[in-house]
Amino acid sequence: AQTVTQSQPEMSVQEAETVTLSCTYDTSENNYYLFWYKQPPSRQMILVIRQEAYKQQNATENRFSVNFQKAAKSFSLKISDSQLGDTAMYFCAFMKPRGAQKLVFGQGTRLTINP
Amino acid sequence: NAGVTQTPKFQVLKTGQSMTLQCAQDMNHNSMYWYRQDPGMGLRLIYYSASEGTTDKGEVPNGYNVSRLNKREFSLRLESAAPSQTSVYFCASSLLYEQYFGPGTRLTVT
Numbered sequence: 484a485q486t487v488t489q490s491q492p493e494m495s496v497q498e499a500e501t502v503t504l505s506c507t508y509d510t511s512e513n514n515y516y517l518f519w520y521k522q523p524p525s526r527q528m529i530l531v532i533r534q535e536a537y538k539q540q541n542a543t544e545n546r547f548s549v550n551f552q553k554a555a556k557s558f559s560l561k562i563s564d565s566q567l568g569d570t571a572m573y574f575c576a577f578m579k580p581r582g583a584q585k586l587v588f589g590q591g592t593r594l595t596i597n598p
Numbered sequence: 599n600a601g602v603t604q605t606p607k608f609q610v611l612k613t614g615q616s617m618t619l620q621c622a623q624d625m626n627h628n629s630m631y632w633y634r635q636d637p638g639m640g641l642r643l644i645y646y647s648a649s650e651g652t653t654d655k656g657e658v659p660n661g662y663n664v665s666r667l668n669k670r671e672f673s674l675r676l677e678s679a680a681p682s683q684t685s686v687y688f689c690a691s692s693l694l695y696e697q698y699f700g701p702g703t704r705l706t707v708t
Contacts, residue, residue, distance in 0.1 A: 487640070516695050528641075528688065528699035535695075574640050583648045584629060584692055585656065588640025 485510045485577050489589035496565055497597050503550075504560045504592050506575030512536075515579055517551065517558045518586070522572040531573070534558065562594075570596045600624055602700035604689050610706045611679045619674040619703050621689030629692045630672035631656075632664060634685040635702075641688060647672055679707045 486509045496502045508517070519531040534542045534551050541549050546566075550559045562569055575589040605620045623630065628649045633641035633656075643656030647666040661683060663675045672691075676683060684707045689700040 489640075492638075526686065526702045528690075530696060533696065576640070578695060580695060583646050583654065584695060584697075585631070585643050585646060586633075586641070586690075586697060588642070590638060590640050 485512075485515075485579070485587045487575055487577050487587050487589035489573075489575055489592050491592045492590070493593045493595070495595040495597060498565060498567060500565055501561060501563050502565055502594065504562075504573050504575075504594065506558045506560070506589055508556050508558065508575070508577050508589075510556070510577065512579055515577060517549075518576040518578065519547070519549070519558075519560045520574045520576060520588075521569075522574065522591075523568075523570070528574075532560065565596045567596050567598060570594060602689055602691055602698050604687075604700035604703050606703060607701065608704050610708065611676075612708055613680060615679050616675065616677050617679065618676075619687055619689075619705075620671070621673065621700060622671045623689075623691040623698070624670065625691060625693065625698065626669070627691035627693045627698075628669070630666065631690040631692070631697065632662075632672070632674045633688045633690065634658065635688060636685050644674065644687075676705075679705075681707045683707050 515536045517534045521529045546563045572591045576586045602623045631646045632644040645664040650669045687703045690697040
């Protein structure tokens with residue numbers, strides 16, 4: 484079974500700083516997908532970024548980028564020029580591409596951006 | 599285009615009562631999912647439906663039943679609610695490799 488671990492329960496940075504959230508996972512699969520989801524106080528789950536394991540190039544979406552290290556089974560999220568609206572819970576998640584495409588989530592990191 | 603909708607948004611039950619959480623999606627997705635979110639934990643899969651007419655257990659199915667009524671709707675039923683089922687419940691649907699989530703239902707069982 485796959486497991487996803489986020490070792491930072493909480494993080495706090497000043498507005499405009501760069502912050503990196505860590506995620507490690509365990510799987511015997513060679514092909515899979517990894518995701519970062521954001522959950523603001525509204526409770527809505529919002530997809531931030533997705534990475535396909537077969538792609539060596541790290542995914543980027545505007546101020547959000549990942550550092551995907553397949554051999555180390557590490558998938559960190561970097562948020563550049565952080566904004567107050569980035570305050571949220573962030574969840575790392577794993578998906579096998581075959582079958583029912585179920586998501587396995589980490590425990591989450593609570594990120595606070597301070598003014 | 600409403601995406602994924604869930605009703606109700608909040609619910610309080612007494613131990614032993616039953617209720618059904620409703621979920622609907624208007625994106626013509628084949629797959630639908632029910633997750634629960636507890637404090638300090640990520641979302642955990644309760645049940646899923648890969649296509650209309652099929653349902654399968656996820657990681658934490660005990661105490662729940664589901665019905666995939668049609669392609670749009672996927673309901674979650676608690677037959678005899680227990681305090682351990684106090685949680686936030688999310689429905690999701692997916693096409694290819696992206697899941698879209700509903701706004702969640704906060705359920706409290708006293």
